[in-house]
Amino acid sequence: MNRTRHLPALLLAALAASGLPGTHAWADPARVARDMNGVWLPDSRRSDRAPSQLPLRPEAAEAQRKYRETYGPVDPTIDDANASCITEPMPYPVRLIAQYPFEILFTTGRMTMFFEIYGSVRRIPIGAPPAVLESLPTAMGTSRGHWEGDVLVVETTRLRHEGAGLPSGDPPVSNSRRIVERWSIGTDEEGKKQLRNDMTIEDPVVFTAPVSYRMRYKWSPDIEVGEYLCQQDIWDQNLQGQPSAVPWRQ
Amino acid sequence: MRAAGVLGLWILASALSVAHAAAPSPPDLSGVWLPVEQLATPWPAALPLTEAAKQRYAKFHPDRDEPAGFCMPLGTPRNTLAGTGPMEVLQTSDRVYFIFQPNLLNAETRRVYLDGRSRAAEEDRIPTWLGSSRGRWEGRTLVMETTDLEPQAILNAQGLSHSGALVVRERWQLARDARRGEVLVDELTLVDAESFATPINLRRVFVRAPDARLDEGQCSEGLWIERLWRHRLAEHAAARQAPATTGAEKPAGAAGARP
Numbered sequence: 206m207n208r209t210r211h212l213p214a215l216l217l218a219a220l221a222a223s224g225l226p227g228t229h230a231w232a233d234p235a236r237v238a239r240d241m242n243g244v245w246l247p248d249s250r251r252s253d254r255a256p257s258q259l260p261l262r263p264e265a266a267e268a269q270r271k272y273r274e275t276y277g278p279v280d281p282t283i284d285d286a287n288a289s290c291i292t293e294p295m296p297y298p299v300r301l302i303a304q305y306p307f308e309i310l311f312t313t314g315r316m317t318m319f320f321e322i323y324g325s326v327r328r329i330p331i332g333a334p335p336a337v338l339e340s341l342p343t344a345m346g347t348s349r350g351h352w353e354g355d356v357l358v359v360e361t362t363r364l365r366h367e368g369a370g371l372p373s374g375d376p377p378v379s380n381s382r383r384i385v386e387r388w389s390i391g392t393d394e395e396g397k398k399q400l401r402n403d404m405t406i407e408d409p410v411v412f413t414a415p416v417s418y419r420m421r422y423k424w425s426p427d428i429e430v431g432e433y434l435c436q437q438d439i440w441d442q443n444l445q446g447q448p449s450a451v452p453w454r455q
Numbered sequence: 456m457r458a459a460g461v462l463g464l465w466i467l468a469s470a471l472s473v474a475h476a477a478a479p480s481p482p483d484l485s486g487v488w489l490p491v492e493q494l495a496t497p498w499p500a501a502l503p504l505t506e507a508a509k510q511r512y513a514k515f516h517p518d519r520d521e522p523a524g525f526c527m528p529l530g531t532p533r534n535t536l537a538g539t540g541p542m543e544v545l546q547t548s549d550r551v552y553f554i555f556q557p558n559l560l561n562a563e564t565r566r567v568y569l570d571g572r573s574r575a576a577e578e579d580r581i582p583t584w585l586g587s588s589r590g591r592w593e594g595r596t597l598v599m600e601t602t603d604l605e606p607q608a609i610l611n612a613q614g615l616s617h618s619g620a621l622v623v624r625e626r627w628q629l630a631r632d633a634r635r636g637e638v639l640v641d642e643l644t645l646v647d648a649e650s651f652a653t654p655i656n657l658r659r660v661f662v663r664a665p666d667a668r669l670d671e672g673q674c675s676e677g678l679w680i681e682r683l684w685r686h687r688l689a690e691h692a693a694a695r696q697a698p699a700t701t702g703a704e705k706p707a708g709a710a711g712a713r714p
Contacts, residue, residue: 290526290675310552312485312545319564325671326554326562343671429566432583436526436675443525444607 232354238311240390241357244430245309245400245422249302251393253418261376265411268377290435292323292344294364296384299402300418308430309400316350316357324433329359342366346384357388379410398424481592482629485546487669488639488661490538494632496658498611508616508650515614522608523560526674530584530608531601532623532643534563536659537611541667544639551590551597556669567599574602582619584608597627610645618649635662 261269298307298320308319318327327345331352340347342365350359361384366377387403400422407415434440504512514520523529529537540557549570555563567588574580574587582605590599601623609616624644632638639661646654 291673292671310545310547310550312547315545317545324561324563326556326564326669328669340668340670344673345671432528432585434527434584435561440522440525440527440607443519 232352234352234355234357237355237357237390238316240398241309241316241388241400242311243309244306244425244428246304246306246425246428247302248393248399248421248423249304251399251421252302253420254302255300255418256416259376259416260413262411262413265376272377290323292325294344294366294378295327295346295361296386296404296406296418298322298325298327299386299404299420306425306428306430316359319430321430321433323435331357339363342380353387355389359386359388360384361386376411379408381410382406382408393421393423400424479595481597482595483546484544484551484597484627484629484639486544487664487667488542488544489664489667490540490542491632491635491638491660491662492538494638494658494660495538496656498615498657499655502615503652503655505648505650505652507618511616512614515609515616517612517614520609520614521612523674526561528561528563528584528608529555529557530563531565531586531588531604532625532645533608533610534565534585535625535641536643536657538659541664541669542661543669554669556672560672561674562669562672565601567597582606586623595628597625599625599627601625616650617645617647620649621645621647632660632662638662 298305298318301322303322305320305322307321310317310319314331314333316329316331318329319325320327323344325345327348329348329350331350333349335349336347340363342363344365346361346364348359348361350357352358362382364378364382364384383406385405385407387401389401389403391399391401393399402418402420402422404418404420405415406412406417502512518524528534534555534557535542535553537557540555540560543554543556545552545554549568551567551569553565553567555565563585565585565588567590569590569592571591572589574589580587580603582603584605584607586601586604588599588601590597592598602621604617604619604621604623606617606619606621622645624646626642628640630638630640641659641661643657643659644654645651645657
């Protein structure tokens with residue numbers, strides 16, 4: 206057998222196995238995607254909390270102070286957008302440590318995330334060119350993903366401001382906000398399958414430096430993402446013939 | 456020797472291709488589809504309603520009894536029947552998801568499992584607005600059945616209701632329409648002996664719409680903007696005019712309910 210005759214074929218096979226020529230020789234995005242498919246719950250013990258002090262630019266801090274002074278005190282029964290079922294925008298659903306599950310489903314050229322919280326659907330095209338049409342800002346934003354070895358890097362922009370906790374005095378969100386997530390699969394110290402999201406929020410209009418979170422999620426094959434009936438209480442009160450105590454809901 | 460090897464490979468490849476042809480791969484329904492109203496069958500003029508269903512139907516009042524008016528889901532099968540917006544299909548070998556995101560309504564995802572998983576035990580079943588769906592491929596037809604449906608949901612805007620025993624049987628397949636090209640056809644049968652003396656058959660047809668986008672709807676946003684936001688800003692403005700009244704004594708209320 207002449208080994209040199211087979212060398213080109215062997216090289217081709219090695220390249221094919223590596224996914225992309227020249228990089229990440231052992232990367233296998235298809236396997237990682239299969240491992241990410243399914244239902245996940247936040248691992249609150251192993252995930253970061255919001256920093257107590259955000260690196261606000263002086264203008265943003267002043268805007269926040271002025272907002273509180275002008276519109277405070279806050280009445281959360283009616284001033285809180287989220288209590289009124291307005292979806293809190295990204296990164297809220299992936300930063301949440303309360304036990305709301307989400308589901309990941311990979312299909313050709315796409316990762317889709319189904320969040321139980323607010324029933325949001327997040328579409329992440331992978332390896333796609335930038336969208337030609339400019340879309341309006343939304344709670345999930347406009348996302349694009351690409352593989353760097355076994356890490357799915359997702360960039361999200363065009364996030365809407367409303368519902369981002371403004372009425373309760375959270376820092377403002379600017380049009381420049383950009384979230385970069387690095388999604389990967391690993392194991393926790395108990396050897397259990399773990400989904401990892403190392404996330405950075407850039408908003409140069411609001412923050413003096415990027416804000417980073419390290420989020421971890423538990424593999425939860427035995428549960429399904431449930432229906433999130435945000436308005437259930439209003440509907441129930443209606444069925445019982447009792448109008449809501451919240452004025453705008455009557 | 457080499458010729459025999461090549462012949463052997465050819466025979467093997469042919470055999471594999473015959474085996475492949477015998478079990479056709481299911482069609483790919485993935486993508487965004489728009490309902491074609493003109494090709495949908497209307498509800499029967501004379502609905503085969505039982506006495507209980509007739510009474511419920513007569514009492515329906517849209518302002519009071521329309522769940523969507525309270526931002527509750529359309530529910531299954533109304534989300535599929537309504538024809539009000541685009542539908543996205545995500546398909547893998549073991550599941551098909553139908554995502555409905557009608558304008559100004561919240562997203563509804565029907566999850567249909569094809570992996571033969573069993574249904575929950577009778578005592579563990581909880582009715583939901585989207586129901587519990589199982590399906591399988593029969594040749595090129597996706598055959599599915601949905602049960603455990605919430606009886607608070609209605610079937611159409613006229614208030615046609617169903618009981619918790621409703622079973623929705625569907626057959627989805629690709630077809631060709633002379634004018635529209637490839638279409639996706641859903642033949643539905645609604646079986647609910649408590650409500651219908653005979654099953655109701657309906658057809659819905661969807662056309663491919665690769666450029667259609669499913670944008671985020673926010674059912675409560677209209678209420679939020681119109682009734683809450685503007686009113687509250689006006690209240691704050693009024694409060695600044697008369698600073699004697701403060702909101703400091705207002706109840707904490709839903710603060711704890713925030714997820």
